[in-house]
Amino acid sequence: MTKGSRFRPDRRTLGRRGLLRIGGGAAALAALSPVLTACSDSGGSGKLRLVGVADQQKPVEELVARYRASRPDAEFATSFAPTDQVQTVLRTQLAGGNAPDVHVLYPGSGSAMSMVELAEAGLLADLSGQPWTKEVPSNFHPAYRHEGKTYLYSAGSSVIGAIHNKKAFARAGVEPPRTWNELLDVCAELKAGGIIPIALGTQTPWVTQLISYALVPNAVYAENPGFDAEMASGKAHFRDSGWADALDKYQELQRRGFFNENPNGTTYEQQTSMVASGRAAMAVQVSAVLANFRQAARNPDDLGMFPFPGGDDAAKLWIPAGIVVGLGISARSRNSAGAKAFVEFLGKQENVDRWARSVAAIPFKRDAATKTDPALDGFLPLIDDSRAVPFMDQSWPNAEVQPAHFAAVQDLLAGKTDVDGALGQMDEAYGKKS
Secondary structure, three states, X not given: OOOOOOOOOOOOOOOOOOOOOOOOHHHHHHHOOHHHHHHOOOHXXXXXXXXXXXXXXXXXXXXXXXXXXXXXXXXXXXXXXXXXXXXXXXXXXXXXXXXXXXXXXXXXOOOOOEHHHHHHOOOEOOOOOOHHHHHOOHHHHHHHEEOOEEOOEOOEEEXXXXXXXXXXXXXXXOOOOOOHHHXXXXXXXXXXXXXXXXOOOOOOHHHHHHHHHHHHHXXXXXXXXXXXXXXXXXXXXXXXXXXXXHHHHHHHHHHOOOEOOOHHHOOHHHHHHHHHHOOEEEEEEEHHHHHHHHHHOOOHHHEEEEOOOXXXXXXXXXXXXXXXXXXXXXXXXXXXXXXXXXXXXXXXXXXXXXXXXXXXXXXXXXXXXXXXXXXXXXXXXXXXXXXXXXXXXXXXXXXXXXXXXXXXXXXXXXXXXXXHHHHXXXXXXHOXXX
């Protein structure tokens, strides 16, 4: 799942996690900030070279400092840049053998900087011998592992749900819904009270996918956990699957007037402001942006988050929980021992907890001392009951499906296509070669 506000591609281009196809590597290197390109030249200095995306900067810098506190001889050369720049340049450097020792890595498949893509190209070091790898839950193995080997370090999972304004709910006299029909009733009450039920900012393309992703776990995976494998073998398609039910429900919310006017002309930032101010009651969002919503609110405690109900049985609710962007080690690292020692340090429980807490994620492993963001409490039982599905794009075979999904949803909202046509666009993209 792609998210972020720094990069806003045109509606037909790839999102932040999607690859800006590598063809102009030299031009990209020339355009990139000097700090990132300089990092690739420090191989002989003994420093551990680490490149991350801007969203990782806070947890990485904090953990580097903690690592060096116990190992004062360890030296780092770190840099961070927007995802589109990092993906383009790093993929070129990896192929050329001059990549940093430790670098940003995306879970699963679907982009040129994803774990599967780089593992298949022989560009990642195997981390399977590290103790923390034995504690990755089996339902998350596809995000961390390829052909039985672990290549990705990630602190845990972000969830998609409804970030809501508690005061707006209280003004309308409603509580967070637990079923689809309850959701429709709550939205009707909110609308009757002059409050926008759901803020939607699909002018920012990555926002288009979130309601789909919130609804698909119940519509597809609750009944058929093997759907991804069937898609990969050609036995299933987006058309004629539960995806149609999910998009029908997406459209039903629009037909009933539960979104703000002109979602395709509304940005993520405007969506955030509407909920933070109480003008709108909720937004379907990824937990990683909770901090942004809280920052925009007069009182951060006014905001909460609950699982967005896609079915009619609260006891059987499924949710999306995508492994957050993490780190990998270059197979050609000039400081492999130092890189592996640092990642093993990150895998200690207290450090998993620190990283996850900084990005409002749920750690992939927890102990009695683990403290998660209280807003995520309602999601923990579903995670622990294995009713969580990785973000759908983490299993897609290429970087074409996600932007096709963006465009299909925007077209649905604009009345330019129907559900069958939208899913046809996605099936066509799914069939393209990487």
